[in-house]
Amino acid sequence: MTSPVTASAPHPPHYTSVPDWTREPVVQPADPLGRVHTVIEVVGEDPAATAPVVAGWVAGLDGRDVRHRACPDTAAAVAALEADLVTAKVGHRVLVAGSADACLAVRAAGVRGGLADDEMAFGVVSVETRTVWCVHCSAATVAKLALDDVVACSGCERGLLVYPHVSRRTGRHLGFMVDAEEA
Amino acid sequence: MSRLSLVVAGIDDTVPDVRRLVLAPADGGELPSYTPGSHLVLDVPSGPGRERALANAYSLVGESLHPSSYEIAVLRCDPRGGAAGGSAWVHALRTGDPVTATTPRSSFAPVQPATRHLLVAAGIGITPLVSHLRFHARWGREAELLYLHREGRGAFITEIDDLTDGSASCFHDRVSLLARLRERLLDQPIGTHLYTCGPTGFMDLVVAEAQAAGWPSSRVHLEHFGLDDLDPGEPFDVTVGEQCFEIASGVSLLEAMEKQGYAVPNLCRQGVCGECRLELGPATTGVWHRDLYLSDDDKAAGDCAMACVSRALPAADGRAHLEVLL
Numbered sequence: 413m414t415s416p417v418t419a420s421a422p423h424p425p426h427y428t429s430v431p432d433w434t435r436e437p438v439v440q441p442a443d444p445l446g447r448v449h450t451v452i453e454v455v456g457e458d459p460a461a462t463a464p465v466v467a468g469w470v471a472g473l474d475g476r477d478v479r480h481r482a483c484p485d486t487a488a489a490v491a492a493l494e495a496d497l498v499t500a501k502v503g504h505r506v507l508v509a510g511s512a513d514a515c516l517a518v519r520a521a522g523v524r525g526g527l528a529d530d531e532m533a534f535g536v537v538s539v540e541t542r543t544v545w546c547v548h549c550s551a552a553t554v555a556k557l558a559l560d561d562v563v564a565c566s567g568c569e570r571g572l573l574v575y576p577h578v579s580r581r582t583g584r585h586l587g588f589m590v591d592a593e594e595a
Numbered sequence: 596m597s598r599l600s601l602v603v604a605g606i607d608d609t610v611p612d613v614r615r616l617v618l619a620p621a622d623g624g625e626l627p628s629y630t631p632g633s634h635l636v637l638d639v640p641s642g643p644g645r646e647r648a649l650a651n652a653y654s655l656v657g658e659s660l661h662p663s664s665y666e667i668a669v670l671r672c673d674p675r676g677g678a679a680g681g682s683a684w685v686h687a688l689r690t691g692d693p694v695t696a697t698t699p700r701s702s703f704a705p706v707q708p709a710t711r712h713l714l715v716a717a718g719i720g721i722t723p724l725v726s727h728l729r730f731h732a733r734w735g736r737e738a739e740l741l742y743l744h745r746e747g748r749g750a751f752i753t754e755i756d757d758l759t760d761g762s763a764s765c766f767h768d769r770v771s772l773l774a775r776l777r778e779r780l781l782d783q784p785i786g787t788h789l790y791t792c793g794p795t796g797f798m799d800l801v802v803a804e805a806q807a808a809g810w811p812s813s814r815v816h817l818e819h820f821g822l823d824d825l826d827p828g829e830p831f832d833v834t835v836g837e838q839c840f841e842i843a844s845g846v847s848l849l850e851a852m853e854k855q856g857y858a859v860p861n862l863c864r865q866g867v868c869g870e871c872r873l874e875l876g877p878a879t880t881g882v883w884h885r886d887l888y889l890s891d892d893d894k895a896a897g898d899c900a901m902a903c904v905s906r907a908l909p910a911a912d913g914r915a916h917l918e919v920l921l
């Protein structure tokens with residue numbers, strides 16, 4: 413009997429580091445128990461997509477202290493969140509609307525700033541784009557990618573496998589050279 | 596299970612009804628280090644007023660790194676008031692008496708990545724938090740303590756004063772503690788974790804206040820003290836082999852199985868000693884563990900339970916069932 417060995421990559425032990433909302437767009441509910449809510453809207457290329465997500469959250473949090481931060485891109489969103497967290501007290505919640513890629517990056521900033529998973533919620537409007545971090549040269553490659561795809565590293569041009577693991581502290585997928593063992 | 600042979604090396608009865616006990620290794624030397632917030636389970640032999648042997652858990656209050664002795668503090672509980680007799684036994688111990696105990700077990704550790712710690716204790720519930728305070732003082736962590744105790748009955752007052760540089764707040768009634776707690780809960784920077792230990796009713800209040808102040812559950816940590824007033828729980832049913840029976844609210848699985856004639860090994864009957872562990876089959880709908888014995892991994896696996904404290908959790912259809920494998 414032969415066993416079908418097709419995958420060249422080691423099989424991941426579990427997929428828990430990759431949130432479900434990076435596979436298909438999901439809008440998580442706002443937590444009504446929070447006292448103060450920072451709503452980060454990463455507008456990106458498609459403002460029509462994030463606006464209704466934000467509107468839904470804001471309507472649901474009527475009467476609470478809600479701080480809406482509309483940001484043109486991920487870098488601005490991270491900066492806005494970091495600024496809010498400087499004075500934030502326990503009781504604060506953070507809601508992020510945008511692409512899965514932007515949400516992962518903002519979540520990472522939240523984790524670095526001391527937020528717990530039950531203090532953040534995400535409204536994902538698209539899941540096509542992923543950021544891959546190359547273990548060989550540390551460059552980040554941003555592209556339309558699915559898990560287990562192969563992409564040329566923007567730094568060293570190696571063919572990187574998009575491994576199903578996301579770093580909580582950077583929000584990037586782990587990428588390493590496909591078939592590295594045989595090279 | 597490995598047992599430590601100890602002797603009573605010191606007794607301090609200065610605070611009324613609270614006995615501090617120093618336990619040293621019977622053959623000298625060092626004892627295992629432990630995580631702050633850990634407890635020791637003492638073997639309590641049967642004797643006058645105690646029909647059967649018991650096992651009681653007590654928080655360690657002394658130095659946790661390379662200790663040459665262990666220290667616990669035990670509140671006097673009157674057997675005439677329904678106490679099982681472990682506390683009375685401790686209060687009758689004399690210097691030099693032998694004591695056996697498990698190695699320390701951690702169930703209430705300070706959260707490592709926390710940037711600040713808010714501690715709220717009532718009565719003898721101060722004990723695990725004393726070892727937290729030692730840890731925070733040693734590593735320069737930010738900590739704040741609110742402590743409710745009866746006037747003149749506060750344990751560890753001088754240590755607490757040293758460990759917190761006098762910043763701890765003591766209260767003699769619940770109302771003033773709660774008023775202060777309410778303020779302090781609103782003013783903790785992100786990254787703070789809350790720890791509370793005391794009677795269940797007290798901890799319920801602390802948790803309710805934290806929730807009202809917007810604290811998510813991941814930041815709130817409780818240490819239950821044995822079974823004193825464990826929730827009676829909802830009824831559920833059990834199968835053991837071919838037999839099926841119902842467990843009423845307020846009755847433990849252990850009691851029910853004993854009544855059906857099963858001999859389940861047990862000692863503490865309060866979820867700390869590990870004797871009554873049962874394996875569960877796949878028909879189990881879910882387990883409300885409530886013990887201090889099983890590891891988080893064991894609990895997550897859902898294939899075992901402690902008969903003395905665990906109950907069934909209902910499935911989506913409302914049916915609550917445990918399948919016991921003997």
Ligand code: FES
Nearest residue numbers: 864868869871903
């Ligand atoms: S009898 Fe000790 S854990 Fe159940």
